[in-house]
Amino acid sequence: MTASDADRPHSATPDAPTAARVAPNFITEIIERDLQGGKYAGVVTRFPPEPNGYLHLGHTFASFLDFQTAVQFGGRYHLRLDDTNPEGESQEFADGIMADLRWMGWDWGENLFYASDNFERYYAYAEQLIRQGDAYVDSVSGDEMARLRGDAHTPGAPSAYRGRGVEENLDLFRRMRAGEFPDGAHVLRGKIDLGSANMKLRDPVLYRIKRAWHYRAGDAWCIYPMYDFQHPLQDAIEGVTHSMCSLEFVDNRAIYDWLMERLSFEPRPHQYEFGRRSLEYTVVSKRKLRQLVQSGVVSGWDDPRMPTLRAQQRLGVTPDAVRAFASQIGVSRTNRTVDIAVYENAVRDDLNHRAPRVMAVLDPVRVTLENLDAARTLQLPYWPHDVVDASPDGQVALPGGQRVVPAQAVREVRLTSDLFIEREDFSADPPKGYKRLTPGGTVRLRGAGIIRADRFDANEEGQVTHIHATLLEDGAKAGGVIHWVSAEDAIPAEFRLYDRLFRVANPEGEHPEDILPDFDPEQPGHESGPLDTGFLRYLNPDSLRVTRGYVEASVANDPPDTRYQFERQGYFWRDPVDSREDAPVFGRIITLKDAWGQTQKAESGKPKPGGKKPKADATPAGSGGVQPALTPEQEAEVARLTRLGAAEGDARTLARDEVLLAFLADAAPGETFAQVASWTVNDLATALRSGSVSVAAAELAPLAGLLAAGTVTSRVARDVLARAAASGEAPAAIIDREGLSAGLSDAELERIVAGVLEGHPAETEAYRGGRTALLGFFTGQVMRASRGKADPGRVADVLKAALDAG
Incomplete structure (x- = not known):
């Protein structure tokens, strides 16, 4: 049976983005080994979203891993719409997924697949399984x-129907397809192992009856395959080589392998699991996201506060920033929550070199310069000298040679007698340390000179309405600098100030002391169906603030997709949905700095009545509670660790955990530092916090070096790491004593192969009877017996020779 009707891969998609790369990890190590051993002619990966919602930031890591891995190995990547569950799936979501991935820069060319196109083939495979018993x-x-x-302590018992004969099963299955039975009357189950310790293997359901309209197949089918049945078959049909999925599917891999063996696919795909990456201050459950939309908490799937990719597009985030974020968070075998600052910093780093600097006043108060008789035209730079240099033609070059607007390095701004400044930049009763405008005080207008406030007008409520000032001569001094716009030239605009949608890092966790007391799910906007108030209670009431103000006139002729840095306010762009030429709406993409973190830090330091002031770092990373913002000292530590080579996500975890940081203190600097830091965070953290690690970080550098050189495999390295941590013996000593860094001799390998075949006579006979797919089973047994020391390519040769010789 042929695994694929598609051609084998030869080269990567030419237009695929390559600036952000997948760092070496255990999956790339497997791929390198498979290619070197000739297991596959090339790499084929797939990204298989279900079209029952829009893609969100939680998908970016998986899609980046699937697509970019194929690019880096010169392979081919597929987009597959996994549409085998008709309820909730739609063409709208399918089209949205494809649009979002194209925005991300991925071009799969002709390699677009719908699982629903193969309903007939899945059905044929199901009948084959029935005929085989x-x-x-x-x-x-x-x-x-x-x-x-x-359950885990009690083996399964056979159903009264498990003994049905082949003909009866075929008859019932065909009648299920014909629609003779109601939903739930029958299911098709795999006959595997009711006594297996892996509950997934206890006769899993492969097909169920479900009468629902399918957005592509209509009512042609009333039985649908389960994911565990359809997914591996579709991988094999497409010719996928390395099927990557998140860690919750690790037990499902046994069903995957069982199907590949029973249906004799050759060559066959293999499934590999990686740890999921969740993100602080958000939810990515499609059910919860749909609830936010349907209950009116947000305006839609593209509301800029949502974590969906279409919302990030509307917010003004660029695909370069999203790919950079995905490349920074790392691949491992453990689940991890990513500090949202990693994402926000990726967005800021991207915009910093993309966004020209202009001025906008979001909460205006009028200022009249009493001594300015005529307007002055100023030449103000778009790009401060410490950010980026413009080329001789005035354009600004980004990495890769891309040019961005504006086409000139400076713009003209008129200084007129009537101005607007920010209301917060004037104080009639200034607090200590205030460095902006005060009665009788001075301040510098950005690029325009120094003014002195002579008097001001206020309304009945005491709010300042008008400031009368004097423009001072050169040589005057001022302690602060503020931005401004001309009242005569500035363009009126609406400003939408977006912030995090939730107030706590883990809105799906439990924080009873942080519940909004006045939250009422029965209020208008929250009445659409039963709500999970456990996460809605942590909504941030200030996630959107709308103001009306002015932006300088220079923006009038810029392309509508220009991102700006409004000085002292943040990064903004015109909302692509609501903004009009005569009524611009500017949405804030992100603040200039982590203002949220500073606010949270200040609030976390407030003592509770009758209680002690909490420690800033009372909650360890990964505990599921509210992670406090990093202090300036911790941010400096992150910068130091990343300079040494640690991934940013690892660095942020280390910086906020004194135990992990203390352990890493004596780690050897150099090329091995990143690997040792990764082991500290992902493999040793729990044991370190419990005080049960007996090895020093300095002793891990030789092991990391052997792994990087390919002298030991990732499996051997992790095994040695665990043993060294428990025993205190140096990893290098374990490797030397047991000869783990040396390859097996041919004689040793042949002896192991002979022992494996002797220990599995039934499988050996089945292989020699035509079930060649069992070669993968034997390979795994040999690798296990050799403790990972055997070369996989050599194993395949010796195994095949031994099996064929029989």
């Missing part, structure tokens, strides 16, 4: 099936 139609209720499966 590997599947049966079960007719018990769902509750009874769950009871019969047993």
Whole structure:
């Protein structure tokens, strides 16, 4: 049976983005080994979203890993719409997924697949399993099936229908397809192992009856395959080589391998699991995101406060920033929550070299320069000298040679007698240390000179309405600098100030002391269906503030997609949905600095009545509670660690955890530092916090060096790391004593292969009878017996020779 109708890969998609790269990890190590050993002619990966919602930031890591890995290995990547569950799926979501991925820069060319295109083939494979005695139609209720499966301490028991004959099963399955039975009357189950310790193997459901309209197939089908059945088959049909998925599917891999063996796919794909990456201050559950939309908490899927990619597009984030974020968070075998500052810093770093500096006043108060008789035309730079240099033609070059607007290095701004400044930049009763405008005080207008406030007008409520000032001569001094716009020239605009949608790092966790007391889910806007108030109670009431003000006139002729840095306010751009030429709306993409973190830091330092002032770092990273903002000292530590080579996500975790940081203090600097830092965060953190690590970080550098050189495999390195941590023995000593860095001799390998074949006579006979897919099974047994020391390519040769010789 052929695994794929598609051609084998030869080269990467030519237009794929390559600026951000996947760092070496355990999956790339496997791919390198597979290619060097000739297991596959090339790499084929796939990204398989279900079209029942829009892509969100949680998908960026998986899609980047799937697509960029193929690019780096000169392979081919596929987009697959996994549309086998008709409820909730739609063409709208399918089109939205494709649009969002194209925005990200991915071009899969002709390699677009719909799982629904292969319903007929899945059905044929299901009948093949029935004919082989590997599947049966079960007719018990769902509750009874769950009871019969047993639990972790009790093996499963067979259903009364498990013994049905092949012909009866085929007849019932065909009648299921024909629509003779109601939903839930029957299911098709794989006949695997009811006594398996892996609950997934206790006769999993492969097909169920579901009467629902499918957005592509209509009502042609009333039975649909389960994910565990369809997904591996589709991988094989497409010719996927390395099927990457998140860690919750690790137990499902046993079903994947069982299907590949029973249906004799060759060459066959393999599944590999990586740790999921969740993000602070947001939710990525499609159900919860849909709830936010349907309950009116947000204006839609593209509301800029949402974590969806279409919302990030509307917010003004660029695909370069999203790809940079995805490349920074790292690949490992453990789940991890990513500090949202990693994402926000990626956005700021991208905009810093992209956004020209202009002025806008968001909460205006009028200032009249009483002594300015005529307007002055000023030449103000778009780009401060310490940010980026413009080329001789005035254009600004980004990495890669891209040019961005504006086309000149300076713009003309008129200084007129009537101005607007920010209301907060004037204080009639200034606090100590205030360095802006005060009665009788001076301040510098950005690029225009120094003014003195002579008097001001206020309304009945005491609010300042008008400031009368004097423009001073050269040589005057001022302690602060403020921005401004001309009242005569500035363009009226609406400003939308977006912030994090949730007030706590983990809105799906429990923070009873932080519940809004006046939150009422029965109020208008929250009445659409039963709500999970456990996460809605942590909504940030200030996630959107709208003001009306003015932006300088120089922006009038810029392209509508220009991103700006409004001085002292943040990064903004015109809202692509609501902004009009005669009524511009500017949305804030992100603040200039982590103002949120500073606010949270200040609030975390407020003592509770009758209590002690909490420590800033009371909650360790990864505990599921509210992670405090990094202090300036911790931010400096992040900068130091990243300079040494640590991934930013690892650096931020280390900086906020004194135990991990203390352990890493004696780690050897150099090329091995990043790997040792990664082990500290991802492999040793729990043991370090409990005080049960007996090895020093300095002793891990030789092990990291051996791993980088390919002298030991990732599996051997992790095994040695765990043993060294428990025993205190130096990893290098373990490797030397047991000879783990040396490859096996041919004689040793042949002896291991012979032992494996002798220990599995049934599988050996099945292989020699035509089930060549069992070669993968034997390879795994040999690698396990050799403790990972055997070369996979050599294993394949020796195994095949031994099996064929019989």
